[in-house]
Amino acid sequence: MHPTTPAQPFDGSHDREIESLAEFDEVTRDHGTLSHFRVQSVDLTDRTDVLLALDTSAAVFLGCPMTPEAAAKARASGALVFPPVPGLSFDPYRGFVYSPEELFASLDEGYEATPDARTYAWFQRTKADGDIFGSMLRSLHDDAVSDALDELLAGQDVVGVMGGHAMARGTQEYAGAARLGRELARTGLTVATGGGPGAMEAANLGAYAAPFDDGMLAGALDILAKAPGFTPSVTDWAKAAFEVRAGWPDGGPSVGIPTWFYGHEPPNAFAAHLAKYFSNATREDGLLARCTAGVVFLPGAAGTVQEIFDNATPNYYGSRGEPTPMVLVDREHWTRRLPAWPLLQSLARERAMESRIALVDRIEEAPEALKRLRG
Known part of the structure; x- marks a missing residue:
């Protein structure tokens, strides 16, 4: 001070x-x-x-x-x-981002009892009734979270890993995303994701596993496979993650940036730091803007496509300075199923970002591609 x-x-x-x-x-x-x-x-x-x-x-x-x-x-x-605002399940003036333990407190009573679930319920009520006091509290909260996130990430090289929430535990795709997060974290980068389930959780899990030997990740994947998704039970899904954390405490840090806008999707418990927002627009822009070391885009649907072009736009115009690397994973997905790559290539042609984009077939190729694009 x-x-x-x-x-x-x-x-x-x-x-x-x-x-x-x-x-x-x-x-x-x-x-x-x-x-x-x-x-x-x-x-x-x-x-x-x-x-x-x-x-x-x-x-x-x-x-x-x-x-x-x-x-x-x-x-x-x-x-x-x-003064403090009584009766809230969250603190609009908070000085720090969240921890998984904070958002999932009272999980033993069921997910509905947690601050995360209760805050989503409050959001739904206040969003529906149009109360200006509620919207003011949401804005105060999100600004405080942004301030805390800036302080947390100051001086760090942050790499984003984006991908769909539907990627299930127990699949080869999930295991590959976890290995990707682990390798990126072991190079000294801070892994940041959207903080939710699926590919996001897998990448945060990988960063959590980075300090341990390779057997830890295999053991964690076995435990998590018993609760493959957050439906039908968020409680069982979250408890499996905390079982892993209890078996291997003090894992590596990473960041998750989820939103109550998608409140039906819970945050994952492997990101040590959770900057959870009410406003999805603020969250999306802030997540990508903080990925100073680039972004790896795993296969996803509409949300991931949006993130690709949300990231491409400032790279195209240079509005955030030098373009940051963008690595798209799975040629079949990004050229045929959802052909984002041809459009990205066309946008990048003869611009500074052209040398900062890459498409790879396999997830194992992503770290080397990212390293090459970063120079």
């Missing part, structure tokens, strides 16, 4: 964000002021004496529980105090 003096205006720097009680204690101990700081979803009910003693001018408290006395003093000094 590096505060400004009270005379300086706030310029949006992350250095003034306080997102945990430990950070709060560090700032107040080392700097003796909260002026111009942004305190995000930190329980301050036991820090009343500190809040009463320190300068809080131009501070902003976002969803921080505190005593009425402390809140009144902060407001009187010129701080903005946004």
